[in-house]
Amino acid sequence: MSIDEGAIDRREAFLHALVREAAELARAGFARQTGQAVSMKGPQDYLTETDGQVEDHLRARISEAFPEDGFLGEESGGEPGRQAWVVDPIDGTANFARAIPHFCVAIAFIARGEVQLGAIVNPVLDEVYFARLGRGAHRNGKPIRVSATSDITATSFEMGWSNRRPLARYIGALNALFEAGSNVRRGACGALGLAYVADGRSDGYAELHMNSWDCLAGLLLVREAGGVTGPFLSLGGLTDGAAVLAAAPGVAAILSEATGIPLLTGPDLLAVAEEEHRRTA
Template sequence: MSAISHSTPSPMTMTSEDLDRREKTLVALIREAGALAQRAFAIEGGFEMKGPQDFLTVTDAAVETLVRERLKRLFPEDGFLGEESGGTPGEAVWVVDPIDGTANFARRIPHYCVSIAFVGGNEMLLGAIYDPVHDELYFARAGRGAFRNGMEIRVAPTAAAGSACVELGWSTRISNGVYLDVLSKILGTGANVRRAATGALGLAYVADGRSDAYAELHMHPWDCLAGLLLVREAGGVVCDFLGRDGLESGGAVLAAAPGVADLMIAASGIERA
């Protein structure tokens, strides 16, 4: 992984105007990145494997290059951490997943997204997730709410396990036995469990009330930071991913509507922030 600069302004000195500039850039750039991905989706003809069930297409690299080079030109003082090109987390850093749901993308399943977060001082400040197939742009800024295509969104009011529909992500870093134990515990409450193979959109759907919770026993920061900010700003319960060194090492993820949070915490063993 390539090193990045640490000569970034601290969040204490970053003004509202500084974040305004980054917000405006993020909203425009993620749409541009999504358009690039969607054009390729129409003609993509193959993929490679980075590891077991870990897909890679040429579009992943192309989208990440677009985002990285644009941010480097506009905000050279900021760091960059991407799924494909790596990086070293700094005081202020953009965290990018060029295509979340690459397995879907590679197999012509129209359920994938671009996910970008901006972190400063170990705090989630900006987050955006764009689904170019359905032209749905999710955006959140710390303290200002969560939105889909400019309309404010909130987590679901679901309180009963018997009416809950949750998503459980799967990771090769966790043994099948542990995963199946958590799955069994959730099903035992009466909740329905699904898996759609894009954690970022899974988190966005919790923020939007389309799903009641999302949990995964290990995620990389580029997969989850934007989504965690969305859920938090939409009134949901989230784990303390960054407080557990998630930016450096990744870790377990939990995001839930308040009414089903205790259910998910008990089943998964993941604590709330």
Template sequence: MSIDDRAIDLREAFLRELLGEAGDIARAGFARQAGETVSMKGPQDYLTETDGQVESHLKARIAAVFPEDGFLGEEGGGEPGAQAWVVDPIDGTANFARSIPHFCISIAFIAGGEVQLGAIVNPVLDEVYLARLGRGASLNGQPIRVSGTTDIAATSFEMGWSNRRPLARYIGALNELFEAGSNVRRGACGALGLAYVADGRSDGYAELHMNSWDCLAGLLLVREAGGVTGPFLSLGGLLAGAPVLAAAPGVAAVLSKATAIPLLAGPDLVADAKEDDQRRIA
């Protein structure tokens, strides 16, 4: 099913409104929750009251304005259908629950088998990332680009952890990256990890398993900022989750080799990125 530019225009304008509304709810919850008891959905899987409040608000607003669109959320699930909004109301909940301001709201709109819109907002830092397919990516309205790093000894990668995959695989990938000369870190918020690749704060992000609500917006941001990613949707990631990789073109092959996550782009990644730059300038 295809969707025309006018329909995307309407949803992009609506998305900008949603980001402000959801950010206000999350910011208020963050200020309020300090010291409160936090529920657990599973091992190292936190749930706060604000998760539910943000998701409920977003779901209700989308249903009221675009009743024909599906909805898939981390907390309530849903049926995406041919076109849908995919939402993580609070990514980085462990940070949120411990009063660490490294968390975000992630919203993607998917139609025609592709992510058309992606947005990530850190409401405490007032940082709003937005991408539209074929139109580039921005942070607070300013265009962003992935880093131009090509020297592995100068890289900073982020490697997210998932208890859905064997710990040995995670440790093995970390070890290979360290041996290659990279600095590797973990911020415990995958969506922001991807956003930081898009704006050049990190050179790459990988996780052996992520859910679609955690990563669809960030993957679009990275691609629209000139980066390369793995084939998340073609691996069945929308409903089941899949491995995630996103990186600057000059160092993506090293991250791919260490994690055994394939790249979506072709082998000449630097050349691909230069050609993309020329097309955008033209």
């Protein structure tokens, strides 16, 4: 049976409280982290005690409130099913482990084949990004929009990195963007990178492979803030991960061409998005 709007209302109210609880746990863990041992799951893939603590809390709270929902977490896995919560307890763990305050907790709820709710919180800055499908995107309760940038020489993109794809593809994409006149940076926290696109702090984000817990909340934020994204879910990204692209409409085609990541919309729909963004910016 398809989930109704009332059921999503209840989950939205629950998520507002849940993301605050997660932020408190992550903030406390960050305060304890300096000088503590860090484990490695693989090359450049960090794991801290706080990752497990936050995910265990989220799983328990969701299971208690909505036992019918599936759960997929970075640390403990799970089966998403037809409707599920997708969780990254600490995105930007390498930053977290080195006492760099650029990390976040990311939570998404999917149903009807789409991301219905998304929340990303930076616990140190106390910034909560929140979106519901069809109802816009917000930071700490205030509406946000992607940037109105259309001049590539004024852009600042962010590009993530994954060892699941050849390094040469990253170098090629970076070279194309630099030659086009863009600035490119890497913050080592993909979920916040996407939130910053939604907030107009960055003009676009791309990564050749991301897992669903890293990006589903952020992709919803970008679309609800008037941006353009790639077709993550239709590429099998929920369970296997896929390429991610998110950008302001005026520069999305350039980022897509440089990275080779397709846009979710076709050229005609992209033009409509660009016009709508110019009209409302």
